[in-house]
Amino acid sequence: MTTEILQETKVDNARNSIEWSTLHLSLTPPHRLPLTVMRAGTSRGLFLHRNALPHDIKDWKPVLLAAIGSIGNDERQLDGLGGGTSTTSKVAVISKSKIQGIDIEYTFIQLGVGEEIMDMTGTCGNMLSGVGPFALDEGLVTPTPGQREMTISIWDTNTRTKIFETFEVTRYGKYQPNGDTYISGVKRPGSAVKIQYLDPAGSVTNQLFPSGARQQVLLDESSVKATLIDVVNPFIFVDWRSLPETIRSAEPNDEKVLQFIERVRRAGAVEFGLAQNIEKAAMIRATPKIAVIKPVDDSVGDIFVTAYTMGQLHPALQLSGTACLAAAMRLNNTVPSEIYRIKARAQDKSITIVHRQGPISAIVDGDGDSIKSVSVIRTARRLFEGYYVL
Structure with missing residues (x-):
């Protein structure tokens, strides 16, 4: 049944808030949006059927911002289901696929915290770990009688992977x-969800190294050494040793560090070809992503990473960042592989990356010049199912 769910309301432009329009959605009255909340990997977000949303993607923004709680630039997201962080302000839209050989299509949306932003330029590997479980429980895929393990194929619409x-x-x-x-x-603990990315290079830019270099310097005045690479998601991996002393000696969530890292990210976005200039790069908060890497003790892992997201310190590491960094560690002449080869274990398929919460492992199938696949393990859990009242 078609129901008018939002009346035309003008919001103060000085707060950079959206201007509401009258939308007609196929939702169950009284203006209810069916959804499931899942913890997927180290993220938490909303899982929705594609047919629960408007046909036109451009009409998704007010509905999803309302559901997550970011209307009016609310940092606390009190009127929604978000948790006031970027890792809990995510949406996965799921549908059966019409593509031959593909079971399910997955679209990822990053929503702003304290900002009315809807970003679909990249993907989320953590949310991906909930896609198969959601699809099974919702009847989008069907196991055979007695089947206790299931493998499905997923098409990531954001990255065409x-x-x-x-x-x-x-x-x-x-x-x-x-x-x-x-x-x-x-x-x-939970049951293992194995994710295998096939031919993941050039997911957004169609190139493994979009800038044409495996290493380069960003911010000439600071000589920040970095690798810009696109595997699963575009990432900038910064060599911690090349950062200014004032940044290396500060806490990673210090405001001056956050501002500096964001400057590097914006410069990298231009080099990636994802933004025409620094000003436009500032408007694309989710892509490219950025992380700082450095050597770690052999007994702990192979490399240490501090990740950032949407201008803030990430509490752990994006799953796409795990896959991308592991791939970069296997490719010749990158900043990550230089750090990794200090350990003389470059031919190991299994790579252990250490982040602020602990280690995560990835299996990389590839050589020094190309990547065939990257596999990682996550867990996922359905937390809630019901309706959000718009």
């Missing part, structure tokens, strides 16, 4: 969330 996802199934044909797999940043 094919993914295989493997997860456990209960004897009742539903997702089995319980298990003994721990991932850093999540206190409760």
Whole structure:
């Protein structure tokens, strides 16, 4: 049934707020949006069926901003289901695929915290770990009788990437969330969800190294050494050793550090070709992503990473960042591979990356010049299902 859900309301332009328009959506009255809340990897977000949203993607923004709670630039997201952080302000839109050989299509949306922003320029690997479990529980894919493990194919519409996802199934044909797999940043164990990215290079830019260089200097006055690489998501990996002393000696969430890292990210966005200039790069907050890397003790892992997202310190590491960094560590002449080769373990397929919450491992199939696939393990759990009242 078609229902008018939002009346035309003008919001103060000085607050950079959106101007509402009258929208007609196919929602159950009284203006309810069916959704599921899931913890997927180290993220939490809303999972929705594609047919629960307007046909035209440009009409999604007011609905999703309302559901997450960012209307009126609310940093606390009190009127929504977000958690006041970038890692809990995410949406996964799921549908059956019409593409031959693909089971499910996944569209990722990053929503702003304290900003009325909807960004679809990149993807989220953590949210991806909930796609298969959601699809199974919602009847979008069907196991065979007695099947206890299931592998499905997923098409990431943001990055035009094919993914295989493997997860456990209960004897009742539903997702089995319980298990003994721990991932850093999540206190409760769960069943393993294996994610395999196939041919992940050039996911957004169609090039492995969009700037044409495997290493380069950003911010000439500071000589920041970095690798700009596009595997699963475009990332800027900055060599911690090249940062100014004032930045290296400060806490990673210090405001001066956040501002400096964002300056580097914007410069990298221009080099990536994702923004025409620094001013336009400031308007694209989610892509490219940026992380600072440095050597780590052999007994702990292979490399240490501090990640940033939407201008803030990331509490752990994006799953796409795990895949991208692991790939960069296997490719010749990159900043990550230089740090990794200090350990003389460059031919190992298994790579352990250490972030602020602990270690995460990835399996990389590739050589010094190309990447065939990257695999990682996550867990996921359905937390809530119901309606958001718009």
